[in-house]
Amino acid sequence: MRIFENDDPPAQVNIVPAIDMIFAILTYFIMASLFLTRAEGLPVNLPQAQNAESQTNRQSIIAIDANGNLAFDRETVTLEELPDRVSAKVNGGSLIVAIAADEAVDYGRVVAVMDSLRGIEGVRLGISTKQQ
Template sequence: MRLPDDSETPFQINIVPMIDAIFAILAFFIISTLYLTRSEGLPVNLPTATTAESQLQDRIITITIQENRAIFINREPIELSQLEARVESLVTANSQVLVIINADENVPHGRVVSVMDRLRLVEGIRLAIATQ
């Protein structure tokens, strides 16, 4: 009796599914890094400045002034009269805190100055104005 010859087919490793998986992981990491940028304030149209410098500080408090004159401290709405007390509660003793003012470019200059005037009454903070 004659048995048919089983021609052994060589084993192959199909790398196409592995390439698909690697590209899926790569796409995940690329998309997730887009969300790593940290925006402290609310989105506003910041004015541009050619002499702007980046400020590095451990403790940062962000104050946002929107176009409709609404004030936010670290994304929480607040009234101008309560601003000084709230910032004082966030500042710890013997620490330097940087307060960044994100004011929309259409906010009246007087509103920004009144916010800065309130903040200058708080001891132990430095003021900065955000620009693009």
């Protein structure tokens, strides 16, 4: 008669904690990459400029798409609402407002946006372009 002294079950590798850790790391990188892209609210095809400069100051973006639709800091607005929204954001300080207009947008629409913002105290206007 044979007597087995070792009645322990065979060793197993549990990979569930490793899978949980991999999914947690993957989730972190996906969420972090979402904040790396800069969206202005509307799809805009910016014109190119050789002498474009980056701005790091406090700024907001007004996007004007090819159809003339406006978005201020990713929220759709009308031309009549725009001065009130911008002056609420300035709140007594200073603010650079970059106008990101599509190449196909009518020049008159850009001038109308600039004209509506010119009277607001503390606002400096800029034009967004792509660097070549």
